[in-house]
Amino acid sequence: MNHSVSPNRMWLNIVMYALLILSGVAVLYPIWTAINISMLTDQQIAAFPPHLAPTSLYLQNFIHALQQAPLGRYLLNSTIQSSLVMLGQLFTASLAAYAFTFIDFKWKNVFFLVFLATMMIPWEATIIPNYLLIKKLNWTDTFQGLAVPFMATGFGTFLLRQFFRTIPRELHDAAVMDGASDLYFLSSIVLPLARPALGTLAVYSFLQTYNQYLWPLLITNSPDMRTVQIGIALLQDEERFMFNTVMAGVVIILIPTFILFIFSNRQLIRGLTAGAVKG
Template sequence: MKTTTPSQVISYTLLVLCSIVLLFPLWVTLSTSLVPSSDAMRPPANLFPLNFYPQNYEDVFRQVPIARFLFNSFVQSGIVTLGQILTASLAAYAFAFIPFKGRNLVFFIFLATLMIPWEVTIIPNYQTIRQLRWTDTFQGLTAPFLATAFGTFLLRQSFMTIPRELYDAAVMDGAGHVRYLSTVVLPLSRPALGTLGVYSFVNSWNQFFWPLLVTNEKTMRTVQIGIAMLQSEESTQWNIVMAGAVLALLPTFILLLVGQKQLIRGLTAGALKG
């Protein structure tokens, strides 16, 4: 076994120092969520939870409809994720397996949606949702995000690697397009589907502007809006707010831990496209 070299010692020291600095805001969040309110705004008391007070996590459920916020976020992100996977796999199938006239044009239409920033569409979209009387509904929260050009391109890329012979064999067995898609193409594209799923769930969970616009009732707020509103109300109890913040960031944080590869692949692919 080799002994550690001085250059390795330097590397580890720098790595640890950078980690401490980067993680510091998260440490403040966690430790503030574990102290009584008297300590919450009093550094260093809120940096080291010596007066350990996990009661905050019970209180946040009692004082704030956080369970409802989390539920709303789960439903919203679940609908968007499943919806995007469904519409994107259908569209990607057409691009990858059905030769048709005007494919380039349709491809360009998909591409164009990536060039348009949300600021340009948000006012008319808000008006559309209001006209449909979809404010404070899950339809309103999710409808504009049920299709994704990025996801379509990602899946198309993966579909194209499936050997043509499989298609011929499936047709010989009398399978139609829908059955071929669901029994052969999708199972073979699990890695790409995972990437798209994790990526769209995280993006959807972390949305702010749109849910802010289309929800007014407290019971329809997503957890992001719920926490942000919590801190703007008078007499902010930071220990409670931070307990809420921990609960809000936990799902995507866990998703990062278990789906690290998928998320990173999605982000880098999305970046190269966007």
């Protein structure tokens, strides 16, 4: 790294900051738009030229959005669905990753390939039979219908296995010699050590499920079971010209994911780059 601040370097830094700020503004503009519109009155959103910033802390749209749609209920539904998927994935993936790391068994590579193969099969290729199956099981408008199909994960198993492999094998051998069972070793040694990787998987699966659209659209019909993403799109259908009310709803449902994103940024990004970047 170059610590001497030459005039050249200084100018370069100024240019870089200018470009960074410009790009940052461009990336954030749609999000800013949602916040801005959510605080404008009905007259203000129709004005020309458009208001690019709110003129006051006007919160009527939020109240209106909450009156028009049971956003609280939708948020609760999405949180339950996402938590169920998250817990399910943590459970199934840590068990599977344990077997792939610490147990030597026949056809291990074949089984691992089967797990990886699930990542290559797009949801669309299975969605029609799954939809028919959920209908046949009478699981439409239920949390099991929303969550169970997603409770196993090839990606998560792969992610956890990568981490489990960094745990010294001798630790396992010693525990086995002392008569510890697999489950004991998994729960008392492996899982506590793997907390960062489990956190990554937890955040990743929660976000993915919370943001789902197509599946909940297909298998929920009753207003009581709708998830936030479907609920917000329906609000738009009803309030076709009230963009301020819709944007208030958008802001409300973006808040939980932004909080999650900012507080777990590092863990999430580690998960997202795990499949892409080879060390």
